[in-house]
Amino acid sequence: AQKVTQAQTEISVVEKEDVTLDCVYETRDTTYYLFWYKQPPSGELVFLIRRNSFDEQNEISGRYSWNFQKSTSSFNFTITASQVVDSAVYFCALSEGGWGGSYIPTFGRGTSLIVHP
Amino acid sequence: NAGVTQTPKFQVLKTGQSMTLQCAQDMNHEYMSWYRQDPGMGLRLIHYSVGAGITDQGEVPNGYNVSRSTTEDFPLRLLSAAPSQTSVYFCASSTRLAGIYNEQFFGPGTRLTVL
Numbered sequence: 001a002q003k004v005t006q007a008q009t010e011i012s013v014v015e016k017e018d019v020t021l022d023c024v025y026e027t028r029d030t031t032y033y034l035f036w037y038k039q040p041p042s043g044e045l046v047f048l049i050r051r052n053s054f055d056e057q058n059e060i061s062g063r064y065s066w067n068f069q070k071s072t073s074s075f076n077f078t079i080t081a082s083q084v085v086d087s088a089v090y091f092c093a094l095s096e097g098g099w100g101g102s103y104i105p106t107f108g109r110g111t112s113l114i115v116h117p
Numbered sequence: 118n119a120g121v122t123q124t125p126k127f128q129v130l131k132t133g134q135s136m137t138l139q140c141a142q143d144m145n146h147e148y149m150s151w152y153r154q155d156p157g158m159g160l161r162l163i164h165y166s167v168g169a170g171i172t173d174q175g176e177v178p179n180g181y182n183v184s185r186s187t188t189e190d191f192p193l194r195l196l197s198a199a200p201s202q203t204s205v206y207f208c209a210s211s212t213r214l215a216g217i218y219n220e221q222f223f224g225p226g227t228r229l230t231v232l
Binding site for chain 2: 006009033035043044045047050052091093095097102103104105106107108109110
C-alpha cells in the first residue's frame with residue numbers, strides 16, 4: 001500500500017534562512033507520481049510540483065527546489081532565503097496506478113512552516 | 118473555467134441530520150475525490166471516482182455515500198451526521214493526459230460542524 005511520511009510536524013525559522021521539508025514515501029509500483037502542495041492560512045490547496053518516477057532530475061523554481069532520490073524513497077523540498085509569505089502547511093502526496101491502483105493521491109500529514117520576520 | 122466548485126462553504130448540523138456536500142468541475146476530468154482534513158491528520162481520502170458511474174471507498178468511508186452519475190458532479194452524502202464528522206472537506210479532480218497522471222485541482226473546501 002502506498003504511504004507518505006512527513007516526519008516534521010512543525011518547523012520554525014527566521015526570514016532569509018534556508019529550510020528543507022522532508023518527504024519519504026513507500027510504494028510497490030514502478031510508475032508513480034509525487035506532488036507537493038501548499039496550504040496557506042487562507043485554506044486553499046495550491047499545487048507546487050509533480051515529479052514522475054521515471055524522471056529523477058531535480059528541479060528548481062525560483063527560491064524553491066526539489067530533490068527526488070529513488071534510492072532513499074525521498075522527495076524533499078527546499079526553500080532558499082525563506083520569506084514570511086512562505087508560512088503555510090506543506091503537503092507531500094503520492095499517486096500510483098499499478099497493482100490495481102487508482103492514481104488518486106495519498107497525502108502525508110503535512111509540515112507547518114512558520115517564518116518569523 | 119470555474120475549476121472545482123463546492124457548496125456550501127460552511128455548514129452546521131445537529132447530530133443525526135443528513136446532508137449533501139456538492140462538488141462540480143468543468144474541466145472534463147475523469148478522476149474525482151473527496152478528502153477530509155483534520156488537525157494533524159493531513160488529507161484523508163473518503164471516496165473517489167475514476168469515471169462516471171464508478172466509485173470506490175478510500176481510507177475513511179464510514180458514514181459517507183457518493184455517486185457519480187455525470188462526469189461533472191460528485192456529491193458527498195452524510196447519512197446521519199456525528200460529531201466525529203466535524204472537519205473541513207475538500208473535493209478534487211484530476212486527469213491523465215498522454216498516459217501521465219496530472220495534479221489534482223481542489224475546491225475551496227466546506228467547513229462542517231456537527232453539534
